[in-house]
Amino acid sequence: MTYDEPEVFSLNVRQALPSDRQAVARLVLLAIQDIAYQLTGEAEEASALAQLERYYLAPGNRFSADRYLVLTAEDGAVAGMILCYDGAHAEALYRPVLDHVRQRLGAAPAMDVEADDDEFYIDALAVFPAYEGRGYAKALMAEAETWALREGRRKIALNVDLDKEKVYAIYLKRGYEEDKQIEINGHAFRHMVKSL
Numbered sequence: 001m002t003y004d005e006p007e008v009f010s011l012n013v014r015q016a017l018p019s020d021r022q023a024v025a026r027l028v029l030l031a032i033q034d035i036a037y038q039l040t041g042e043a044e045e046a047s048a049l050a051q052l053e054r055y056y057l058a059p060g061n062r063f064s065a066d067r068y069l070v071l072t073a074e075d076g077a078v079a080g081m082i083l084c085y086d087g088a089h090a091e092a093l094y095r096p097v098l099d100h101v102r103q104r105l106g107a108a109p110a111m112d113v114e115a116d117d118d119e120f121y122i123d124a125l126a127v128f129p130a131y132e133g134r135g136y137a138k139a140l141m142a143e144a145e146t147w148a149l150r151e152g153r154r155k156i157a158l159n160v161d162l163d164k165e166k167v168y169a170i171y172l173k174r175g176y177e178e179d180k181q182i183e184i185n186g187h188a189f190r191h192m193v194k195s196l
Contacts, residue, residue, distance in 0.1 A: 013143045016068035016081065018057060023078035024068055025052035031083075031126035035185045039097050041104035051100070061096040062123065069143050071127075071136050080127035082140040086151060087115035112184045114159055119193060120148035122158040141174065145196055154196050159189040168192075 016024060029036045029049060037043060039062075040051035055063035062085070073079040085093055094111050102108035115121035122144055127136045148156045159182065160168045168178075168190060176192040183189070 012073070013069055013071050013139060016056075016065045016070045018065060020068075020070055020078050020081075021053045021056045021065070022049075024056060024065075024070065024081050025049045027078070027081045027126040027128065028052050028063065028083065028124055030128070031124035038109055038185050039101065041101040055097065055100075058096070060093070062090075062093040063097070064093075067093075067123075069140060069147065071140055073131055079131035079134075080136045080140055081125070082122060082144050083124040084120060084122050084144050084147060085115075086153065087119040087121045087157070088117040090115045090117075090121065109185070112182070114182065114184060114191075115157060119155045119157040120144075120151060120153035122156065125158075138174075145194075149196055155193055156196055157191060157193045159184065159191050162188040162190060 026049065029045070029052065032039075036048050036052060040048045040055075042048040042051055052063060055061050056065050056068075058064060059066070063083070067083050067085050069082050069084075070078045071080045090113075091111070098108040098111060114123070122141070125137060125140060125144075127134075127140075145156055148154075158171065158176065160171060162181070171192050174194070176194045178190045179193050180191045181188055182191050
């Protein structure tokens with residue numbers, strides 16, 4: 001993929017660029033919270049953000065730049081992001097992340113199975129609080145569904161923390177259905193799928 005002219009998906013949604021790394025790292029931390037610390041091997045926010053930026057710039061991992069779409073606000077700033085990948089590639093995309101944590105801490109956490117092989121997986125979605133309520137998350141999800149179809153996938157999936165009833169209700173309205181419960185970093189999640 002070339003970054004000279006990022007592919008534009010819809011008004012204000014485009015492929016992520018290397019220059020988006022700081023904003024995207026902050027949005028990933030906002031989206032996955034404690035899981036970001038687990039997957040960076042860091043305990044402090046600044047160190048976790050720095051490692052997320054390094055992952056972002058390195059190809060072939062779960063957090064690589066080519067896995068993101070970003071939405072820019074009217075002022076040109078990155079307002080939100082969505083991180084997606086083919087579930088069949090999840091293990092290969094996790095390997096560099098777990099290798100880093102193993103090297104950093106001497107041991108790596110077990111890889112939680114978040115995505116099934118037959119689905120396009122939404123790993124993370126976040127909009128900065130200053131931009132909430134403008135439909136940006138909905139626009140990013142619509143573009144992720146289009147992306148999945150372009151990748152030849154007819155099923156898209158995501159996980160929702162069991163405690164987040166409001167978010168769960170939003171995904172239900174968007175046509176996602178719970179098909180099972182899973183555990184990620186010791187927390188219970190609803191695995192939700194939608195046929196495309």
